[in-house]
Amino acid sequence: xxxxxxxxxxxxxxxxxxxxxxxxxxxxxxxxxxxxxxxxxxxxxxxxxxxxxxxxxxxxxxxxxxxxxxxxxxxxxxxxxxxxxxxxxxxxxxxxxxxxxxxxxxxxxxxxxxxxxxxxxxxxxxxxxxxxxxxxxxxxxxxxxxxxxxxxxxxxxxxxxxxxxxxxxxxxxxxxxxxxxxxxxxxxxxxxxxxxxxxxxxxxxxxxxxxxxxxxxxxxxxxxx
Amino acid sequence: xxxxxxxxxxxxxxxxxxxxxxxxxxxxxxxxxxxxxxxxxxxxxxxxxxxxxxxxxxxxxxxxxxxxxxxxxxxxxxxxxxxxxxxxxxxxxxxxxxxxxxxxxxxxxxxxxxxxxxxxxxxxxxxxxxxxxxxxxxxxxxxxxxxxxxxxxxxxxxxxxxxxxxxxxxxxxxxxxxxxxxxxxxxxxxxxxxxxxxxxxxxxxxxxxxxxxxxxxxxxxxxxx
Numbered sequence: 001x002x003x004x005x006x007x008x009x010x011x012x013x014x015x016x017x018x019x020x021x022x023x024x025x026x027x028x029x030x031x032x033x034x035x036x037x038x039x040x041x042x043x044x045x046x047x048x049x050x051x052x053x054x055x056x057x058x059x060x061x062x063x064x065x066x067x068x069x070x071x072x073x074x075x076x077x078x079x080x081x082x083x084x085x086x087x088x089x090x091x092x093x094x095x096x097x098x099x100x101x102x103x104x105x106x107x108x109x110x111x112x113x114x115x116x117x118x119x120x121x122x123x124x125x126x127x128x129x130x131x132x133x134x135x136x137x138x139x140x141x142x143x144x145x146x147x148x149x150x151x152x153x154x155x156x157x158x159x160x161x162x163x164x165x166x167x168x169x170x171x172x173x174x175x176x177x178x179x180x181x182x183x184x185x186x187x188x189x190x191x192x193x194x195x196x197x198x199x200x201x202x203x204x205x206x207x208x209x210x211x212x213x214x215x216x217x218x219x220x221x222x223x224x225x
Numbered sequence: 226x227x228x229x230x231x232x233x234x235x236x237x238x239x240x241x242x243x244x245x246x247x248x249x250x251x252x253x254x255x256x257x258x259x260x261x262x263x264x265x266x267x268x269x270x271x272x273x274x275x276x277x278x279x280x281x282x283x284x285x286x287x288x289x290x291x292x293x294x295x296x297x298x299x300x301x302x303x304x305x306x307x308x309x310x311x312x313x314x315x316x317x318x319x320x321x322x323x324x325x326x327x328x329x330x331x332x333x334x335x336x337x338x339x340x341x342x343x344x345x346x347x348x349x350x351x352x353x354x355x356x357x358x359x360x361x362x363x364x365x366x367x368x369x370x371x372x373x374x375x376x377x378x379x380x381x382x383x384x385x386x387x388x389x390x391x392x393x394x395x396x397x398x399x400x401x402x403x404x405x406x407x408x409x410x411x412x413x414x415x416x417x418x419x420x421x422x423x424x425x426x427x428x429x430x431x432x433x434x435x436x437x438x439x440x441x442x443x444x445x446x447x448x449x450x
Binding site: 117118120121122124125144146147148149150153154157158161162164165168169172173206207210211212213214215216217218220 | 342343345346347349350369371372373374375378379382383386387389390393394397398431432435436437438439440441442443445
């Protein structure tokens with residue numbers, strides 16, 4: 001019954017001839033969708049910030065990075081994980097929060113609704129590998145593990161590579177997947193910008209730190225020989 | 226004149242309805258195409274092996290890695306670089322070696338001739354970023370630079386990410402881009418296998434080494450405090 005009904009809705013995405021049989025429109029308002037994600041993120045970041053304060057040895061930067069890894073790890077696993085394993089999210093009943101997120105985001109990039117192979121491949125690697133690895137990074141920083149910097153570097157490079165593939169494929173395919181320029185800038189550009197800027201800073205920091213460690217290590221080795 | 230003539234040739238690729246106006250068939254034999262690449266690679270590897278023998282401090286593994294980075298760097302820059310910047314390679318006059326390489330390889334994966342966005346994005350990042358970085362790695366190993374391991378790790382992770390996107394997008398799009406199962410296994414699987422196996426070994430080696438350096442570094446820091 002419902003799917004027959006649902007197939008009568010037309011979708012708001014560009015290109016308009018994109019075929020999405022059984023599409024159910026977004027039900028929640030933009031502010032609700034963004035608000036829930038924003039509030040959940042603020043809660044996660046606050047909890048990690050408070051919790052990390054118990055470790056006397058951690059610098060402010062380390063604590064901020066723990067917040068970032070918790071936030072980005074949960075985003076990868078929950079939001080992006082849902083997308084990867086829900087090829088028919090656009091048919092989901094009105095009000096299913098995670099489906100609403102992707103119905104809304106598809107206004108900025110319809111390749112999500114269209115299930116573009118490049119987007120799904122990148123999101124799959126992000127959700128399945130980078131998500132859990134990000135949570136491991138929270139632990140690695142807290143415990144000052146010897147693999148902490150190399151792990152953070154590896155995940156950040158993965159995020160940068162994924163974002164690069166994401167943007168380059170869009171340009172190669174004509175860069176015309178947004179409902180309007182508002183959604184283009186608000187979702188496609190702005191929402192992804194953090195995953196360009198922050199991983200770049202993390203790569204820079206980890207790279208510098210690893211080189212520093214090798215200077216000490218190589219110096220120690222020449223001394224002992 | 227030539228392009229009018231050329232457009233009468235039919236291509237050998239799958240899917241057969243792939244539209245390649247102006248296609249010019251492969252002219253060189255498979256053994257010539259593979260042979261030139263093979264001989265050129267053997268020359269590069271031999272030269273780097275001999276040259277690296279002059280550095281008394283380098284281990285056998287370091288010297289082998291220098292050979293790998295020279296080989297993979299030149300492959301990225303020359304072969305893959307040509308592909309990235311030659312969208313119409315399939316129209317190239319018979320006998321243009323680099324075009325022949327991709328006309329031949331497209332029998333294993335027609336997405337090259339079809340200019341699939343995912344393939345072009347990955348090849349672009351590989352040719353433009355990983356190619357020159359690989360040559361830098363040859364130098365970094367020879368001079369025992371403090372960034373040597375982190376550079377090798379970063380390139381290898383990029384190669385693995387690229388190969389993952391390459392295979393995953395193919396599976397998502399139906400994994401049916403080979404002229405025959407011979408080309409599927411000879412080109413698509415075998416030719417790419419080195420870029421899964423070797424980068425994995427390099428990542429493992431660099432990761433272990435970086436952790437080792439941090440153990441020494443962290444130990445030294447606790448001692449001095």
